[in-house]
Amino acid sequence: MQIADDVPPGLTALDRPNSYIGRSVPRPNLARLAQGRAQYVSDVVLPRMAHAVFVRSPHAHARIKHVDTAAAKKAPSVIAVVTGAELAKVITPWVGVLTHLKGLKSAPQHAIAIDRACWQGEAVCAVVARTRAEAEDACELVEVEYEPLPAVTDPETALDPKTPLIQPELGDNLCFERKLDAGEVDKAFAESDAVVETTFMFGRHTGVCNEPRAVVADWNPGEQRLTVYHGTQAPHMMQNLFAKHLDLAEHQVRVLTKDVGGSFGIKVHTYADEMATVALSKLLKRPVKFVADRVESFVTDIHARDHRIKAKIGVKNDGTITAFEIDDLTGIGPYSVYPRTSGIEANQIVNLVGGPYTCMNYRALARVVFMNKNVMCQYRAVGHPIAVAVTEGLVELAAAKIGMDPVDLRRKNLFADDAYPAASAAGLKFEALSHHASTDKLVKMMDYPALRTEQQRLRGQGICRGIGFASFIEVTNPSAAFYGVGGAKISSQDGVTMKLDAQGSISCHTGVSEQGQGAEAVIAQVAATAFGVPMERVRVVMGDTDNTPYGGGTWASRAAGIGGEAAWQAGKALRQNVLTAAGSILQARPEALDIRNGIVIDADTGNERIGLDEVARVCYFRPDTLPPGFQAELMATRHYVPRAWPFAFTNGIQAAYLEVDIDTGFVTLIKHWCVEDCGTVINPQLVDEQIRGGVVQGIGAALFEHCLYDERGQLLNGNMADYLVPMAAEMPDIECGHVVSPTADSELGAKGAGEAGTAGAPASVMNAINDALRPLGAAPLTDMPFTPGKILRALGKV
Amino acid sequence: MSPQPAHDITLMVNGEAIAESVEPRTTLVDFLREALGLTGSHVGCEHGVCGACTVRLDGVIVRGCLTLAVQCDGRRVETIEGLSDSGELADLQAAFERRNALQCGFCTPGMMLTAQELLAAGGVPSRDTIRAHISGNYCRCTGYHAIVDAIESVAQARAQQG
Numbered sequence: 001m002q003i004a005d006d007v008p009p010g011l012t013a014l015d016r017p018n019s020y021i022g023r024s025v026p027r028p029n030l031a032r033l034a035q036g037r038a039q040y041v042s043d044v045v046l047p048r049m050a051h052a053v054f055v056r057s058p059h060a061h062a063r064i065k066h067v068d069t070a071a072a073k074k075a076p077s078v079i080a081v082v083t084g085a086e087l088a089k090v091i092t093p094w095v096g097v098l099t100h101l102k103g104l105k106s107a108p109q110h111a112i113a114i115d116r117a118c119w120q121g122e123a124v125c126a127v128v129a130r131t132r133a134e135a136e137d138a139c140e141l142v143e144v145e146y147e148p149l150p151a152v153t154d155p156e157t158a159l160d161p162k163t164p165l166i167q168p169e170l171g172d173n174l175c176f177e178r179k180l181d182a183g184e185v186d187k188a189f190a191e192s193d194a195v196v197e198t199t200f201m202f203g204r205h206t207g208v209c210n211e212p213r214a215v216v217a218d219w220n221p222g223e224q225r226l227t228v229y230h231g232t233q234a235p236h237m238m239q240n241l242f243a244k245h246l247d248l249a250e251h252q253v254r255v256l257t258k259d260v261g262g263s264f265g266i267k268v269h270t271y272a273d274e275m276a277t278v279a280l281s282k283l284l285k286r287p288v289k290f291v292a293d294r295v296e297s298f299v300t301d302i303h304a305r306d307h308r309i310k311a312k313i314g315v316k317n318d319g320t321i322t323a324f325e326i327d328d329l330t331g332i333g334p335y336s337v338y339p340r341t342s343g344i345e346a347n348q349i350v351n352l353v354g355g356p357y358t359c360m361n362y363r364a365l366a367r368v369v370f371m372n373k374n375v376m377c378q379y380r381a382v383g384h385p386i387a388v389a390v391t392e393g394l395v396e397l398a399a400a401k402i403g404m405d406p407v408d409l410r411r412k413n414l415f416a417d418d419a420y421p422a423a424s425a426a427g428l429k430f431e432a433l434s435h436h437a438s439t440d441k442l443v444k445m446m447d448y449p450a451l452r453t454e455q456q457r458l459r460g461q462g463i464c465r466g467i468g469f470a471s472f473i474e475v476t477n478p479s480a481a482f483y484g485v486g487g488a489k490i491s492s493q494d495g496v497t498m499k500l501d502a503q504g505s506i507s508c509h510t511g512v513s514e515q516g517q518g519a520e521a522v523i524a525q526v527a528a529t530a531f532g533v534p535m536e537r538v539r540v541v542m543g544d545t546d547n548t549p550y551g552g553g554t555w556a557s558r559a560a561g562i563g564g565e566a567a568w569q570a571g572k573a574l575r576q577n578v579l580t581a582a583g584s585i586l587q588a589r590p591e592a593l594d595i596r597n598g599i600v601i602d603a604d605t606g607n608e609r610i611g612l613d614e615v616a617r618v619c620y621f622r623p624d625t626l627p628p629g630f631q632a633e634l635m636a637t638r639h640y641v642p643r644a645w646p647f648a649f650t651n652g653i654q655a656a657y658l659e660v661d662i663d664t665g666f667v668t669l670i671k672h673w674c675v676e677d678c679g680t681v682i683n684p685q686l687v688d689e690q691i692r693g694g695v696v697q698g699i700g701a702a703l704f705e706h707c708l709y710d711e712r713g714q715l716l717n718g719n720m721a722d723y724l725v726p727m728a729a730e731m732p733d734i735e736c737g738h739v740v741s742p743t744a745d746s747e748l749g750a751k752g753a754g755e756a757g758t759a760g761a762p763a764s765v766m767n768a769i770n771d772a773l774r775p776l777g778a779a780p781l782t783d784m785p786f787t788p789g790k791i792l793r794a795l796g797k798v
Numbered sequence: 799m800s801p802q803p804a805h806d807i808t809l810m811v812n813g814e815a816i817a818e819s820v821e822p823r824t825t826l827v828d829f830l831r832e833a834l835g836l837t838g839s840h841v842g843c844e845h846g847v848c849g850a851c852t853v854r855l856d857g858v859i860v861r862g863c864l865t866l867a868v869q870c871d872g873r874r875v876e877t878i879e880g881l882s883d884s885g886e887l888a889d890l891q892a893a894f895e896r897r898n899a900l901q902c903g904f905c906t907p908g909m910m911l912t913a914q915e916l917l918a919a920g921g922v923p924s925r926d927t928i929r930a931h932i933s934g935n936y937c938r939c940t941g942y943h944a945i946v947d948a949i950e951s952v953a954q955a956r957a958q959q960g
Binding site: 026027030031033034035036037038039040042043133207208209210211212259260261262263264291293294515516517518685686689692693694695696697719720721725726727728729730731733734757 | 821823824831836837838839840841842843844845847848850877878879882891894895896897898900901902903904905906907910925926928929930932933934935936937938939940941942943944945946
């Protein structure tokens with residue numbers, strides 16, 4: 001077993017005595033999960049709790065003519081059968097738009113469909129019973145009379161005049177469009193020595209969280225309070241939305257999130273069935289639980305990545321990239337998802353294509369069209385896997401066309417490591433990136449020349465191996481520029497409240513949330529270091545809107561960089577407060593004191609002066625012994641939001657080494673490498689595990705995952721036997737490396753690392769497959785996922 | 799499907815004698831979670847693919863979602879709670895924690911029961927063998943590398959201890 005170095009790094013401003021910054025300490029509270037003693041929302045049971053199950057539309061598009069609930073209402077243990085019209089008296093509809101995505105439009109969406117069902121799986125009626133099984137039984141007794149309507153399922157024809165309108169009041173099926181034209185694209189293409197043009201296809205996929213979405217809502221009319229146990233990434237955002245749409249004040253709503261069985265961006269959105277469950281609790285005045293089953297998850301968890309991108313690159317014979325151009329078309333669901341919208345993914349793709357490179361000629365068109373399919377929204381690495389695959393696919397095709405090594409071509413075009421601050425053609429602002437150092441490190445880690453030699457040798461034996469790369473940038477630590485400026489009540493700032501208990505330990509209350517990524521550990525490490533106690537004397541409290549500072553939760557790789565900095569600042573502030581109190585007790589100047597290992601010491605000599613337990617004892621129980629007029633404040637709160645840069649961009653490069661069986665089309669992944677730069681590394685092991693998990697999620701995109709719809713809008717493979725996810729046997733070992741370019745926007749200097757793996761893996765696998773097949777004359781594969789059938793067709797074998 | 803008459807079953811669960819009445823359609827994992835409050839076994843897919851519901855039945859791992867509670871009449875069931883309390887998994891749990899071989903933890907109980915079955919066979923399996931053995935347990939978080947590391951390290955440690 002290899003554990004990343006558990007040694008402090010060289011001395012920096014962050015290196016206080018017994019620093020935990022840069023150390024691979026284990027996460028607190030893992031034993032609870034390992035012993036089966038976690039508490040996921042699906043485990044929650046409350047007195048009088050009932051179970052909600054939904055009748056869902058079997059049609060992609062249908063008028064709901066009549067819902068007959070009489071038989072279901074008489075079924076054993078049924079408490080209520082509620083239609084969309086009935087529930088609309090308790091909960092208002094919502095519209096998923098952001099004002100900074102100009103022109104983005106959508107229609108009001110109800111918790112339960114009222115007149116029309118607009119995708120297969122949309123809830124049309126709720127049944128609440130004492131047990132889930134009995135609620136499911138009663139669902140079969142609800143008779144819904146549908147009038148099927150034409151389903152819009154092909155993005156290519158969605159905007160044709162003769163295509164029916166999904167939301168007639170919007171005037172067309174266009175949700176959002178963005179155009180960008182930077183530099184002199186036509187001139188640049190005209191002056192290129194070679195131009196490569198191709199079409200990339202990305203299948204829809206979905207998060208497949210191991211724990212499905214789950215919510216237990218408890219409206220207590222006696223308290224006039226709603227408590228929602230919710231498997232969510234963003235408790236405060238959901239508090240706001242539950243209050244808004246149930247006509248409550250925010251202080252009447254408490255959202256509790258303990259353990260979450262995977263999220264990956266899936267659990268940061270408003271889901272109609274979850275909103276309906278909360279409304280049902282208010283309607284029925286008792287706790288109501290809803291846990292999606294796996295089939296429901298496939299047709300209602302947000303989908304992502306369904307893009308067709310016509311793309312073009314120009315190069316000079318010396319390898320200089322002259323221009324990029326893309327035409328992106330993506331088919332979302334019948335509604336833009338609330339409140340983050342379904343326009344962000346395409347917008348990100350426009351922003352990110354060509355991002356690592358100095359080429360300033362770039363034209364993009366992105367169109368987002370409505371479909372009668374499940375809704376689409378932000379999923380881990382939003383837009384990055386697509387933008388990186390398009391950019392890096394083009395780069396390697398161009399390298400092949402001019403006969404240049406793909407690493408050499410990158411080195412010629414990547415932003416120089418001393419070029420910062422810099423801006424991309426799309427206008428992204430980079431504070432400090434390390435493309436060249438990262439590339440150098442990767443090439444060394446994988447021993448690239450030796451790998452090429454091995455590839456050549458094996459080719460002689462009929463073994464077909466490929467090496468593929470993907471340089472990337474990643475958006476992390478978002479400021480209000482992402483959502484807040486567009487009018488969404490999504491907090492980009494986050495806070496930490498830290499307090500000393502009566503025995504000298506600290507509790508640390510934070511608005512960021514734990515989804516398994518290790519935010520709790522990172523907050524504890526930073527808090528312990530900033531304040532000066534051993535980690536075992538830090539307790540982190542999160543996932544409770546009653547007991548944490550207002551914050552955004554976990555998304556866009558923000559918890560460590562933003563929540564971590566708030567913890568750093570709160571730790572410093574509390575240390576100051578405690579030293580002021582200690583100085584008062586000791587009659588010493590606070591500046592001459594410090595806290596080390598849980599003990600107040602003389603800063604100069606390190607001599608122990610007084611224990612934190614003693615400081616707490618005096619301040620809490622004998623304040624009468626303190627000087628007149630002195631009030632100890634053994635609690636401090638600090639908030640943080642990035643201000644100097646809208647986003648802290650990170651960068652990195654991945655490489656895949658694989659073998660293609662040209663008789664079966666099967667791909668065997670041999671090894672995968674990733675070097676990334678997330679600034680200050682707070683916990684090396686946790687960063688590596690974010691990378692590894694992200695890489696495998698990206699490999700899933702490249703090789704397996706695809707929500708297959710037919711032309712009627714029916715999902716054909718909505719189960720785990722037919723929708724393939726990466727399992728252990730097919731996955732490679734993944735080697736990680738780091739370059740460290742801290743952001744100066746925070747003292748901690750940490751950027752995010754949660755999405756880098758997913759961003760680059762699909763591109764590197766695609767490029768490796770094409771590298772393997774190129775000598776065989778196969779047409780480049782650009783249509784993910786690369787199934788054995790597609791590979792055999794590319795080889796002309798079927 | 800309408801409910802059928804309940805059946806009385808008796809079984810040993812983590813060493814405790816249990817007598818309950820169950821509907822024929824009740825799965826073992828629903829029975830464990832809902833009737834006995836043993837929520838350490840998880841429900842991920844309910845069609846036998848993800849392995850989050852893996853438990854031991856008469857010493858052999860089974861899918862709790864593909865086994866009916868009535869089939870367990872007169873038999874012996876062990877879950878993550880029992881194997882944690884007995885200490886049987888202590889070294890494996892410690893390795894998972896140190897190596898961060900779990901993130902959200904939802905797959906972890908099932909994953910550890912599956913790993914323990916391989917480890918109980920003795921020897922130090924290759925990484926490929928470990929990967930093949932756990933390939934019926936889905937983990938979305940880790941990418942599996944850390945899980946393989948943790949299982950491998952326990953195999954090595956147990957082999958050294960003889």
